[in-house]
Amino acid sequence: MNEGNSTPNAEVEAAPKRGVPIWIQVIIWLLLLGLLAIIAFNMKRSQQGSLKVGDPIQNFTLSFFDGYQFQGKPEINLSDLKGKVVVVNFWASWCKPCEQEAAALESVWKTYESGGQVVFVGVDYVDTEPEARKYLSNFGITFPNGPDVGTKISQYFRITGVPETYFIDQAGNLAYAQIGPFGSESEIQAIIDPLIQK
């Protein structure tokens, strides 16, 4: 077969191929890999589940509603509470199950308040302030309470709803997590007492 007999197919094959420049291909692949990495990271974070018993709890600051204070301060830092048992209760005024345990929590707080070994902290989750204040007033809650501004604390604890209560031991590690409301005062005390005796 000589050149004069070249077929149209041969001409097609001989047509110059202008591919995407290699640097563009590299950029596209890098972008895709970056995107996949971000998606994977977020998926891993969202599937972490709740905090586990024994996990060290990182420091957080909670500013209280007006009228609440702890040791004369309008806010609380978890890092300042080393050596005490800390009970962190997540609640909201729109949460009906929270109402079931509100009185019990306040009553148990009153039991331990004078001892100084236990600190109760109420974290108000995605709530509006007027309703939150009404709730606190209705149940006569006196332990320090404040809004979870930006939902940073609840995101750190990876709460799945309200009410949820986390018990932090004297070393600053998670000792117990209660998902849902408490049924009675004794139920709460049964968790706190062994922690105090540690």
Added chain:
Amino acid sequence: MKRFLWIFLAVSLFSLVWVGNVFAQKPTPSDDEVNAVASQMFCPVCENTPLDVCPTQACAQWRELIRTKLSEGWNADQIKQYFATQYGVRVLAEPPRQGLNWLVYIVPPFLIVIGVYILFRAFRSMHTVNQLAGGETEPNGPATDEYTSRIEEELKKRN
């Protein structure tokens, strides 16, 4: 008489001030005005439910808060900013243009542009192949017609 005049003036002045105050008050925002802002946000506790159609008590409280803010003269952007600060940016229907959120705005258009470019190249290469192969296929046209006319002739003969 002079005394009555003074009293009349005082009462008139007081009435003017009182009426002025009444006119200065903003009317309570309607549900439509509240929902116009609420539709730009999402329920804090339910999955993927816009705030304006969410039936939960938490959403009802948030809508009331929007109404209060509107009556205080806040605009939609200020209210959204307030909610984002208080409850996190996840409550916003449209993520703010900052940090990794930019990916939401950049990646889809970028992928569309790449897709259009790939399609353009594919169509262009198909067109080129057709053009190059065109010289061979065109002469077949009349041959096909001749073949068809022969078949038709044969059919006529049989009839």
